[in-house]
Amino acid sequence: MRLMIAPQLLAWWDKHGRRQLPWQKDRSPYRIWVSEIMLQQTRVETVIPYFERFMASFPEVEALAAAGDDEVLAIWAGLGYYSRAHNLLKAAGIVVTQHGGELPRDFDSLVALPGIGRSTAGAILALAHGQRRAILDGNARRVLARVGAVEGWPGKASVSRTLWRLAEANTPSERVRDYTQAIMDLGATVCLRHRPRCGSCPLADCCSARKKGLTTGIPAPRPASNRPLKRSSMLVVQRPDGAVLLRRRPPTGIWAGLWSLPTLANEESARDWCGRVLGCRPAGQAELKPVRHGFSHFELEIRPIHLPVSAPPRELHDGDQWRWHDGEQELGMPAPIRRLVDSLEVGAGGPR
Ligand code: SF4
Incomplete structure (x- = not known):
């Protein structure tokens, strides 16, 4: 036409x-x-x-x-x-x-x-x-x-x-x-x-x-029911100096190659994860406010669990896939993870 x-x-x-x-x-x-x-x-x-x-x-x-x-x-x-x-x-x-x-x-x-x-x-x-x-x-x-x-x-x-x-x-x-x-x-x-x-x-x-008189309804928004909700528990492991542990995402899939928080598998407790991966016990454990993020095909609810660690954790297996983020470097992080990490006062210790 x-x-x-x-x-x-x-x-x-x-x-x-x-x-x-x-x-x-x-x-x-x-x-x-x-x-x-x-x-x-x-x-x-x-x-x-x-x-x-x-x-x-x-x-x-x-x-x-x-x-x-x-x-x-x-x-x-x-x-x-x-x-x-x-x-x-x-x-x-x-x-x-x-x-x-x-x-x-x-x-x-x-x-x-x-x-x-x-x-x-x-x-x-x-x-x-x-x-x-x-x-x-x-x-x-x-x-x-x-x-x-x-x-x-x-x-x-x-x-x-x-x-x-x-x-x-x-x-x-x-x-x-x-x-x-x-x-x-x-x-x-x-x-x-x-x-x-x-x-x-x-x-x-x-x-x-x-x-x-149709300008408000055109173009029509994506039908709301199209996006299922997925939930994921993520660990905010924080050293006494405030640095937060980040894990690089795999090279394919969502947030490919970006620095994110470690994800907790369903069957494992945060405490067990800490012992298995870091070789230490967390000094405490607290659930932080969930964060929602929309992807094109689903909605993700991130449930952050704050784990302060007082003992210096051991050397991590797969060293180049992990880093302690002290807020100094510009890193490629997904926006909701960046907001979450920034809200912790990285470098100053503890959630605000
Ligand atoms: S093209 Fe957009 S701005 Fe122009 S008259 Fe139509 S609705 Fe209004």
Whole structure:
């Protein structure tokens, strides 16, 4: 369905578009790629300092490909969704070894790289090379769903197909770079998720959701019943100097490769775990307030158990998979674990 939105969007962008973002200054495919990955599920204002630090450390794809997991995760720490960082690193290795250090210019090779989906590939090709490619990131999806009054949760296959058809049909052949930036900018600054600013919108006259009074319900949220609740007991083992014991997560699965708290298996008590792994008895034991964290497919309830240890624990088996965190280093930690550890006054001892 052609919505005839490109002329209005481009005219609006010429006046109000964002042109000073760091990744717009030197539009290399590599910089655009990194920015597009960072911008997934994250706001521009949050991304800017991360992007600048990342580029200072890894100015070229070769530098990124040569980096270690920990180096990349330390810069990514706090940005969340860490699989994006793992995939960037993996893809950088492939770009260097299989594509001569150049990000592929053809869609199929690009979308085959880890972490690059259909929309991200489209955005990279449109923004870096001016190719006519549709995008459907969160912002473009919201604008198109509202202008076309597409009801239903966009994660549902049939709704997603409709939205992709709209995105394909409405991407212009001319000024595709500007159009791509414009639809993302409109979603980020005018067609907001809550309280869209329809009075300032260049698409107000052709927006079906606005005319029908449906802007609040479009796009529809994910159905709540889709996410089961899982529970996990995690141990907050703390030395007298306040340092907290962290365990590196396995290389696959949730929070892959990040530093987290050790998990307690169902059948083992915290006290037994302490004896088996650390060779000491905890000086006490207290249940801390549970923490909830939402993943795309389930909700996790973390039940933290605080275990102060007074005796210096013995050398740990698998030494490089453990570390005592004293709050000094930037580590790649999942956001809820970081908040939990920070709330303990790491380095000062004991929960607040
Ligand atoms: S008129 Fe309102 S709902 Fe429609 S695209 Fe513009 S801001 Fe979004």
